[in-house]
Amino acid sequence: MSVASEYLQHSRDSADELVRRHAPLVRRIAYHLMGRLPASVDVGDLMQSGMIGLLEAARHYANDRGASFETYAGIRIRGAMLDELRRTDWTPRSVHRKTREVAEVVHQIETETGAEASDAEIMRRLGIGADEYHQVLADAACVRLLSLTASDDNEEDTILNVADQAGLSPQESIERDGMREALSEAIGSLPEREQLVMSLYYEQELNLKEIGAVLGVSESRICQIHGKAVIRLRARLTDWCA
Numbered sequence: 001m002s003v004a005s006e007y008l009q010h011s012r013d014s015a016d017e018l019v020r021r022h023a024p025l026v027r028r029i030a031y032h033l034m035g036r037l038p039a040s041v042d043v044g045d046l047m048q049s050g051m052i053g054l055l056e057a058a059r060h061y062a063n064d065r066g067a068s069f070e071t072y073a074g075i076r077i078r079g080a081m082l083d084e085l086r087r088t089d090w091t092p093r094s095v096h097r098k099t100r101e102v103a104e105v106v107h108q109i110e111t112e113t114g115a116e117a118s119d120a121e122i123m124r125r126l127g128i129g130a131d132e133y134h135q136v137l138a139d140a141a142c143v144r145l146l147s148l149t150a151s152d153d154n155e156e157d158t159i160l161n162v163a164d165q166a167g168l169s170p171q172e173s174i175e176r177d178g179m180r181e182a183l184s185e186a187i188g189s190l191p192e193r194e195q196l197v198m199s200l201y202y203e204q205e206l207n208l209k210e211i212g213a214v215l216g217v218s219e220s221r222i223c224q225i226h227g228k229a230v231i232r233l234r235a236r237l238t239d240w241c242a
Helices: 003-034 043-060 069-087 093-113 119-126 130-140 170-188 192-203 208-215 219-236
Strands: none
Touching (some): 043 069, 170 192, 192 208, 192 219
C-alpha cells in the first residue's frame, strides 16, 4: 500500500471512529429540538439529517480549528437538522405574522416609554385577550427555532448559527460578529427570569419540562416565558432585520 493510500485509509478510519463515538450526540440534539416542535415532526427525520451533519463534521474537522470536535459537530448537526426543518416548514404563515406583529408592538412600546413592555399594554394595543396572547407566546417559542431577525418570506436561523463562520466572506464575517454582539447585548437586557430560561434552554440544553422543574412552574408557563423572550429579542434586534 502506498503512503497516500495509507493516509487516506487512516483518515477514513479516524472519521468513522468520530462518527461512532459521537452518534449519541445526534439523538440528544434531535430530542432537544423536538421539545419545541409539534408532534407532526418526525424525530427520525431529524436524526437522519443530523447523522449527515455528523458525517460531514467528521470528514472536515481539523484539530487546528480551535474548538473540540463535539462543539464543531454540534454546530454541523444542528445546522443539518435546521436545514431539514427549513425545507419542510410546518409553521403556518399566520403564526409568523402574529409573532412579527407582537414584536413590532413591543418595539413601539419600549421605544416610546424606555421601559419593558408589559403584558397588559401589549394586549391593549393589539386588542386581544389573555388567552389569544398566551397562544401567540406559545407559538413564538417554536417559530422557526428562534429565527428572530428574518422576514416571513425569508426565514433564516440567524441566531442559532451565529457561531458557525465557515465559508463566510470578510464582509459577512464582520456582519456576523456584529450580529453576535447585538444578540449578546439584547439577551443581557432581558428580565432576569427570561435570561435564566434562555440560558437553561440554549446553554445548558434543558428541555421546557426540565426547566419548569428547576423553576417550580409548569411546562406551559416556561413555554410562555420562552416565547416572550423570543418576541422581546426580535423587537430589540429590529435594526438587523433584512
